[in-house]
Amino acid sequence: RHPMPKNQAARKLGGVLLGASLLLLILATPSFGKDGRLSPEELPPIQGLPDPFLMESGKRVQSVEDWNQRREEIKDLLLDYEYGHMPPAPGDMRAEETESMDLFGGKATLKRILLSFGENQEIQMNVGIYLPKEQSEPRPVIFLNDMVWYEHLRPLAERILDEGFIFAGFDRHDLDRDDKDRSDGVHPLYPDYDWGTLAVWAWGCMRVVDYLVTLDEVDSSKIALTGHSRAGKVALLAGGMDDRIAMVVPNGSGAGGAGSFKIEEKGVETLELITQPERFQYWFQKDLRDFVGHEDRLPFDQHFLKALVAPRLLLSTDALGDQWANPLGTQQTHRAAQPVFDFLGVPDHNAIHFREGGHDMLKPDWDALLDFAGHHFLRKPLGEDYKEVPFPDVPLELNWKRP
Template sequence: MTPLRAFVALTLLAATASAQNTKGFNYDEDKVPAYTLPDPLTCLDGSKVTTVEQWKSKRRPELLKLFAELEYGKTPAGAFPGMTFTVANVDENALGGKAVRKEVVVNFTGKAGDPTMTILLFTPKTKAKAPCFLGLNFKGNHATHPDAGITLNTNWMRSAPKGDPSVKDHRATEASRGVAASRWPFEMAIDRGYAVATIYYGDIDPDVDDGFQNGVHPLFYKAGQTKPAVDEWGSIGAWAWGLSRALDYLETDPQIDAKRVAVLGHSRLGKTSLWAGAQDERFALVISNDSGACGAALSKRIFGETWKRINDSFPHWLCDNALQFNDKEAELPFDQHELIALMAPRPVYVASATEDQWADPHGEYLAALNTGPVYQLFGLTGLGTDSEALPPADSAVQKGHIGYHLRTGKHDINAYDWEQYLNFADKHLK
């Protein structure tokens, strides 16, 4: 079978599994099993964390190690010394004259023929350095805005729904321009004084179980290695690594205040933004939109999507060590509230949608709530409430350093979500 045919077959298999496996899962709060959440301030040896220094020197490193070795896989440290940034395709009067638009090609190794990613960056036309939102996109930079000047991505794409002409033979067509614009309200952010940077996630690693023969993984293989070890990074780890490389570039851009960069993501890319923010403390604010299982939602609730479903349908997302917790979430030595806790004392925002039960909105809320003790250790307010009940829909909770909202609607990211993120960023990045 040719590599292209293998890509097609595997993608169709994953899509079929995705459609079929949403049935037979728990969506009933009364059927949530009894569970005990690990205390984020209790170390593996049973000792209690009572100071910020103990958190930083002992508890945070051991939690980070657990998530790396048992869930997302260990990520290679830092960038290649030869990494290069090439600025191209600059429009000084983008978005009706409000912004500067440019594309930055990042060559991860600096060697011709090795993988690259392209950052699409819109910056306000001001003299002051701007804070910035950074996130990955699903359909290519050209899909985030109808601007015909944005370069059409030529890398492998996931199949489009039947009858959708935006992707043909796993390649984007001109029909895909602007199809995801509702998820990227650049003008709204620019008007609020923020820059926005985005990258097609497939530039970093194709979202398909191809044995890790494409994307950035092979750049790190040792002699004789053909795939990551059981405790090494999957695709979520690779995408998170790519976000850090984008931040490396933003630190060099004279129009960006790199100390005020918010990393955000939706769905599987929300899982990615959380893991990126946990590992890279340079991100000043971390946002998870509808990230669900192995993202912001508590795993031990066994509600909606589960570890087994992820590992069966998307075996490339996590490390192979994660397989041991299929149908055994109760045995996990951590839960996702402790992933959120790794952001402390930086602000973090978690968002859910009323019709997105697959992502377990209540579990996402409870994870944000149970992160509070770590923020309190720093003298900060977490969510600012003790209530375990979901807040009313379309009413953002932004009292402290942890924000949350439950939006009316389906699994998506839209202008309402962005408005809340901008409000939260105004409080913490300005």
């Protein structure tokens, strides 16, 4: 377990409450859950989606300075209850080029890099990056948190380069093989951390960003991170936690990503289903499952994570036929995050795109990503309206308003 900062247990009481009176009540009769967290039974039920502007002190955000403080509180909430804690950057980064090949008729080079970190270089990750041969100035990066060097992705890589970007990715399984085993990957190096697999992979994304920002070819202010399904959950988590990621594009990410734990229609992957021990409980902080049957007592929903991206760029891409990934929940947390983007003066930075079809990352998803990134990073005209939602007549239950 990641050790809590001094007095954090006391600080955490306020942010999960509905108002100052409840705060005073609980402070008068403290009842702590595991490691300073309140258990579901100790938390008040919340009608509708929780208020991201309600601070731990019981007051509401009134200024950008207040919001910056509230952002740190939200990070703590999400790491404490949902994802588990990540260690700091390990430092001592080294990058060794292991392979280089010319592609696309000599227009580009694919480089394979072995990244290593730590005093003894014990943390190792395989990275791939497509770079144009002729480049007059630093370029934005499209960073897919997956293995990008396989041949089936070459046409996509060529398109991304032709549109003015660099394309990069890594093998997240170098850090965690996506199973319950905690004896592999980085886990033996950090035995006291309670992070689930999603947090491990998100931390890996941040380590790739550590590398990308050192490259002369890269415009370090224009890094877009994306991923599909579980990798979409990872993209949103890393993007919420790391301000160096200028644009975040979770695709088909569902529960624990752009979806919702509180808005769960028939046929969606619920909190109960995704955290089953025989399924994916290991993706999360293990005690998240304690909220099964108590979802109304979660002190957050996924709009909190989306709000962490503000004022940077967020584009959620999803499919109408992907019911498992909770299209309605994705729409509603998108709408619930919008007041934060509005408050920070960037209403157009919270975007959403739905296509027909099922669970995949297809050409229309990439079209939307490259259109949105091209507009904001390369000043190209915007081809679509990324505010249109698929269920506009479904009411959104919010018992709060933006300051």
